[in-house]
Amino acid sequence: MGALPVAQVVTSADGIVVRWSRAAQELLGHSPQEVVGRHIAELLHPGADRSLGRSLWEAVAGGRGVMGTVTAWHADGHPIELEIWAGPVTDRHNDTSAVMVFAADAHAARRIRGSSAVWDGLFARSPVGIAVLDTQLRFLRVNPALEKMNGLPESAHIGRRLSQLLPEVNARDMEEAMQSVVDSGQPVLDRRRVGRTPADPDHDRVWSCSYVRVEDPGNRPIGVIASLLDITDQQRAHTEAEAGRRRLALLSEASIRVGSTLELERTAQELADLAVPALGDAATVDVLDTLARGDEPGPGLAGGISLRRLGKAPLSGSPVTDMLAPLGRTLVFPATAPYTLALSERRPFLLARMDAQSIAPAARHSSRPTQLLEVGAHSFMMVPLVARDLALGVATFYRTRAGAPFDGDDVALASQLAARAAVSIDNARLYHREHDTAVTLQRSMLPQHITPPTGIEVAHRYLPASDANEVGGDWYDVLSLPGGRAALLIGDVMGHGITAAAVMGRLSAGIRTLARLDLEPREILAQLEAALDDLAEPMLATLLYAVVDPATGHCRLTRAGHPPPALITPDGDVRLLDLPPGVPLGVGGARYTTTDHVLAPGSVLVLYTDGLIESRGTDIDERLAELTYTLAEPFPSLDALCDSLLARLMPASADDDIALLVARTTQVGR
Template sequence: MPDPRPAGDWRALVDDQAGARWDVLPVALVVLDGGGRIVQWAQAATDLLGYAADEVLGRDSTEFVLPQQRAAARSLREAVAAGRSATGSFPVRHKTGRTVQLEVWLCPVTGPGRAGRGMLCLAADAREAQRTRSGQALPEGWFTGSPVGLAFFDTELRFQQINPALEAMNGLPAAAHLGRRPVEVLPGVNSEQMEAALRRVLDTGEPVVNFRRIGRTPADPQRDRVWSCSYFRLDDPAGRPLGISGSIIDITTDERDDLSSTTARRRVTMLNEATLRVGSTLDVARTGQELADLAVPRLADIATVDVLRTVTDAAEPLTGLAADAALRRLGKAPVYGSRIADVLAPVGRILYFPAVAPYTQALVDRRPFLLPLVDARAVAPAARYTSTPEQIRRMGVHSLMMVPLIARGLVLGVATFLRADEPSSFDSADLALAGDLAAHAAICIDNARLYHREHDTALTLQRSMLPRRPQAPAGMEIAHCYRPASDINEIGGDWYDVTEITPERTALVIGDVMGHGITAAAVMGQMRTTVRALSHLDLPPDQLLDHLDQAMQELDDPLLATCLYAVCDTSTHRCRFARAGHPPPAVITPDGNARLLDLPPGAPLGIGGITYTTTEVALPPGSLLVLYTDGLIEARGHDLDERLTELTDLLGHTGQQPSGLCDTLVTHLAATPAEDDIAILIARVGTPTP
């Protein structure tokens, strides 16, 4: 008669082959930590070796192996620590002193509770195992008493036996498992993936270690749990597969710790990146785009950043919304390649929303807003104002966060984060991270706003105090220019002036207040007024600088400044100079030679107790004097003497017309973007001799 037992019945095949009776094999279970110390000792291990659990816990597992075999045992353990399963046979000392030859199988697993990563060791007395292989059944307490879930599957992946520990994990009796596949017994976990792993073990013979079973079982239907599963194939003496043995350990606590740790690491990493990538310049629009780029794709699939129009228009932001909101889109990610993002307004667009519209609620409430599920009901309130929410919902957006941008108590705007491709919804941890990122970006945006407001004020003040069109006295030709620092650098206190003392004598002055912003611009205005008044007294240059130095020390907010003062006589073509820490002037003679004038450098104004020196220089008629501030010649990473040489070389190869020379100097020498203000004053003294 044909065998009535189904094909692949592993126990039937074992019986036929006189193979191992795994349901009665006396196997002792021992769990080791990552360092090989014993952290769990089953009763079967006590029965096998005589030691109680409190006698072995915390001890190195190789202590019980006879000395001559300990090196081999450590090698086996190291192989398992590297992620491989391994088997071996070792003589182990029983508590009574006799020797027990053990057959062991070790595999890496995630330990129970807080035991951490470690190893699962199944050990059996080699002689008893041999007796069992000869068909002599032994007690099965090792199986029923194991705290680890144990299961055997046939070659059709049907449960053939499970122990009480696995019954408790699954919340179902053994009878509900036997003869059925995992997908039939446990639809609430990732059973299809589990079966794929089991088939891989059957096909390849390679164990699968630390497979994660995730989901809910009847034992705990209200929350997800995580188990670490390890599977290895059982073969008959001819090497044909009989089935699969599996061990299952609940690691939910460990997994939550890991998840918490992973979330914390992600949060720290992104916040660290935010400090480097968001707010890299004092540019409001760029900061908004940097925030969007940082959030996608690690936090969201789509992100937008909008600020109140009053922010970008340099007006004071509102502390709350009492009227309609006009927002400018500063950033959007991804910029290209996303059909959902394409539906959203582009960067630069002005968006208008009533104060009662749902979009502005994050601004009105000044609190982050989380919508875990974007469904038709959730987007219905926005339908009166815009069709976009419903449109992107239909395109796959299923979760949303809106986080206000608030800095120094001011509402600046809102950042919006959407998920479509990522299947999981935003949660409270995501909202906390988004809040931290938005808070950093808001400070950067507000810093840029405040900077630009002060920058514009200082620039307006600076330009209002410079001479609009210095009048060229008789016998002189004048050219001048002022170039402020770029937007990422503050306005300084560079200035120049031309004052006619007598019809033949003219004062040329150029200076630089050390410092930046409104204060430097204001001090510059005071200096220019003081110098103009002293110039009319017709003082020698050194005496004028002495008086100016004293005036600088009497300011309410003393600052240092450099200055070069010259009085040129167009009738004699002689000039007298005094220098207070300012770069030396250059002269271009009518024959095209250019050089720096060697003048005593002096010390900056405002120090006090300094004596300045007047130097008189005779110039050929038609010579060009070039006065400038240090912004023209100083460049990061370059030697000052080399830069001065570049200046004189450039002057020696330019034409003799003052007009256009200023632009030539700025074009060839100034850094881009400008790191400092630049002021240039050029004067032709007399008419060249034919």
């Protein structure tokens, strides 16, 4: 385990030095010319006890080999302790004719013996596997720990290479690493050996391997020392921890990516896209057909199910998904099919390893399982989409690439992803139901048939917002009053959803009753204010109330916090009427002002709610200017004018519902 310089000295039988080697000169500093011819005892240190040296010499002279420790005199004047081995060189008559002496630095000799002892102890007792290999990477020696790791005795190792001994580990990679150590002298640390050995033939294990080159005193390679540590348990724990981090990251990503909108199709596709390739190599998401049609999920699944495919990943380029039903296809399954069972029992269905035997139950219903097996699918799982105790559909996952099959952890992760998607799908279901209810209620409370009095032509539009929570507050109406007059009104309850629609209905019914009593506009607004005060929860509403007499062109307008009306004169001029704005109904304590105008025959009065002129990121004055520009353009009819306003001003995604009422005076005089 180290190099020890040894000096060679030859003396005559009476102790006269006759040969002095170069190693002796290097050890003691004396040249051959200085020593040859002198008695060897003269080389001992003058201050040391020479009796041991003399006794050793006498023993040699008597024909015996001896060894011992003496203190010699170095040429530069310092003492040096030597271990010597001496023996007689006899002639053919058995007489001592010369003495051969070997000498070495005693401290160096003891250090090497100690290192060797430490090495032998380490080699025998270390729990780390240790091997010594030659430059051809053949085993020369292995310790008991490595014998236990490999499940083979030392005798089975000696003279063989790793690739010959353990073919079920990545031996070629390991030999490449060892060869690089032999060639370059650079050690290799923590190279992973993976596979199975006779010690544990049924399980893969992992070892951390390090290699160091062994050299002779001339720095030439003579072999490799390998040390191996079994890190299977640590690696498994690390792998499990890493898998746990990946699961948490995927769930975190799901909270952001899945359910970004209240659309069934998009939510289903988001789940499929998230799962590939993070969880599987292919995925599909199928929702109950009744749900996809906008109906309720249905009472039960005992008679089988119809599912509509709304999610699929990858959409193309995968042998699995290429053969599966496309998006939008409705799939029908009998009561005993795995799809039906997964939904009816509301628990996952797992085929960890797909083979002819495991797919036999499903193959009775379809040839698809056999085809999937043929294109490389080797593991399959299906999890139900369940939210608020409602079964909504199923998500299926496939693995085709080489690797581990789905296991319990994968099923748990898939179930969590499916649960999150199911909540989003159910939210979409509830959203559509509430949206449809709100729109139905809103439309039912708007006037179904408007018959204005003679001399007035009207057109109107209502567009619900894109969000269910925004639907419900806007309305318009045209009422016939005594004397051939007409009441034009438009309002907006400052709230959303079904509640706003219901309040709007109460206000609409109340104003119809009050208007027919021919009350002053200010009195009507005061009564509406009182009606809002009676509500359990405070509500606000804006209103624009106009009374037009087509015979005289007289128009009286009262405004309660509503956007100003626009007027188009017969010659095409457009302006916003300057009216006191008032405050919304429900604020309390307000006095409303009525303003009089005269409308020339052919004038057009334009009433609208704020959904037409308000847009995120745009100043309200800019929107009002755009309104007047649009109104200044020629239009063939009032219906065409309504369509033009909506086309030009309605936001791409309406954040609020829009009501629009336009009226033109067509007659003057009775």
